[in-house]
Amino acid sequence: xxxxxxxxxxxxxxxxxxxxxxxxxxxxxxxxxxxxxxxxxxxxxxxxxxxxxxxxxxxxxxxxxxxxxxxxxxxxxxxxxxxxxxxxxxxxxxxxxxxxxxxxxxxxxxxxxxxxxxxxxxxxxxxxxxxxxxxxxxxxxxxxxxxxxxxxxxxxxxxxxxxxxxxxxxxxxxxxxxxxxxxxxxxxxxxxxxxxx
Ligand SMILES: [Zn+2]
Numbered sequence: 001x002x003x004x005x006x007x008x009x010x011x012x013x014x015x016x017x018x019x020x021x022x023x024x025x026x027x028x029x030x031x032x033x034x035x036x037x038x039x040x041x042x043x044x045x046x047x048x049x050x051x052x053x054x055x056x057x058x059x060x061x062x063x064x065x066x067x068x069x070x071x072x073x074x075x076x077x078x079x080x081x082x083x084x085x086x087x088x089x090x091x092x093x094x095x096x097x098x099x100x101x102x103x104x105x106x107x108x109x110x111x112x113x114x115x116x117x118x119x120x121x122x123x124x125x126x127x128x129x130x131x132x133x134x135x136x137x138x139x140x141x142x143x144x145x146x147x148x149x150x151x152x153x154x155x156x157x158x159x160x161x162x163x164x165x166x167x168x169x170x171x172x173x174x175x176x177x178x179x180x181x182x183x184x185x186x187x188x189x190x191x192x193x194x195x196x197x
Contacts, residue, residue, distance in 0.1 A: 002154045002184045003066040007130045009115045011055035016088055016111040017041075018050055020065070023083030027072050034067040055113060058131070062152055074156040081160020085168070091122070097173060097197055098138050100165040101145055105134040108151070132189075134158070143170075143197045148181075150190035155183055162193055170197035 017040060021031050032048040035041050038060040041048040069077055090107040094100035106127070109120035114130040121127075132151035139146060145166075149158045159175050166173035174196050182188035 001187050001189065002152060003062040003069075004152050005059045005062055006132055006152060007114065008059070010058040010130055011113050012058050012061050013111050013113075014050045014052045014054045014056065017056060017061060018052065019084050019087035020080055021048065022087045023080035024068070024072070024076075027068065027076065030071050031064075031068050034064040037067075038064045040064060058112065058152075065154070069154050069157075074154075077154055077156040078160040081157040081162075082164045084157075084161045085164045090165075094165075094168070097143070097166050097169045097195065098136065098145060100168050101134075101147065101162060101195060102136040104161060104165055105136065108134055134162070145195040147175075147193040147195060148190050149184075149193065155185045155191045158191065159193055162195060166195050166197060173197035 017035070021028060024031050032043060035048055036043050040056045040060060041050045043049070088107065089110065091103050091110065094103050106120055108131065109127050110118070110122070112119050112131050114128065117128065119128045119130060134151065135146070135148035137146040138144070147162055151158070155177065159177060163173065163175040166175060176194045176196070177183070178192040178194055181192035183191050
């Protein structure tokens with residue numbers, strides 16, 4: 001389900017929160033209130049100040065994100081998602097659409113931790129569970145990828161992230177939501193997207 005953490009004890013880092021805020025453009029007033037209400041950041045002179053070294057409760061973050069999402073709507077969420085790869089830390093090394101889309105799950109785990117432990121160890125390449133995934137299954141013989149996103153972030157936001165990453169290597173790439181599969185907007189745990197280029 002959107003905005004419900006899969007497990008307790010998960011935290012998100014401040015640069016990820018900042019990346020979402022940066023993608024919000026004129027919605028910043030809404031985000032400022034929603035975030036400060038759950039104890040993320042402090043308001044100084046009408047600006048939300050984040051300690052960029054801080055980690056915040058994912059449950060609090062999702063609560064604020066839900067408030068923001070309800071007010072801005074799905075097309076704004078999609079645009080915020082599109083801006084995430086520009087504003088957040090992603091691993092280097094993507095060389096094509098598939099590796100770019102695959103790197104989303106790594107970035108997701110780099111930017112969250114559980115019980116104080118990072119969910120991705122860049123040195124060993126070991127990934128730990130607790131927050132779900134951004135799937136990436138290339139379809140054999142086609143310029144197509146199936147992405148099953150089983151994570152607590154909203155449907156339209158994730159479609160934006162995937163599209164922005166795919167378009168780094170294929171500017172005309174399209175990402176379609178598979179309406180025949182389950183959808184987090186309807187209370188499911190995952191959404192399925194098809195990337196074409
Ligand atoms: Zn969906």
